[in-house]
Amino acid sequence: MAQEVWMLEGGRLMARSYYVELTCVSSAVASDLENHLDAVMDALQSEPGIEDADIGANLEEGTVQFCLHLDAEDSSDALRKAHVRVRSALHSAGGATPGWERMIQAIQDDDAATTVRPSELASC
DSSP: OOOOEEOTTSOEEOOEEEEEEEEEEOOSOHHHHHHHHHHHHHHHHHSTTEEEEEEEEETTTTEEEEEEEEEESSHHHHHHHHHHHHHHHHHHTTOOOTTHHHHHHHHHTTOSOEEEEEGGGSOO
């Protein structure tokens, strides 16, 4: 449970740092995917609220894993924010995200390869 911090105006601020991993599959050719991911990494580092972003990929299989830390109210909020930031970075790098809505539905149905946990519990 996040620790409550009272702001000067009397409202509550609840936030915690979360570590989020998102795994996606791309149909791009390995060399094209590698070049694109360099641009995506640059864009991801410019996204607000993200710390320690990293991208891993199996270029032959087209599997891409995004790893990042961000502040959120709870794990659902962290997952939503991570998806928004990753999708924004993909678009900023000139990529497209057709079918992204299916991915969001898979997450809601617990069928997606996604990990969310408080940062302080993430292994280093």
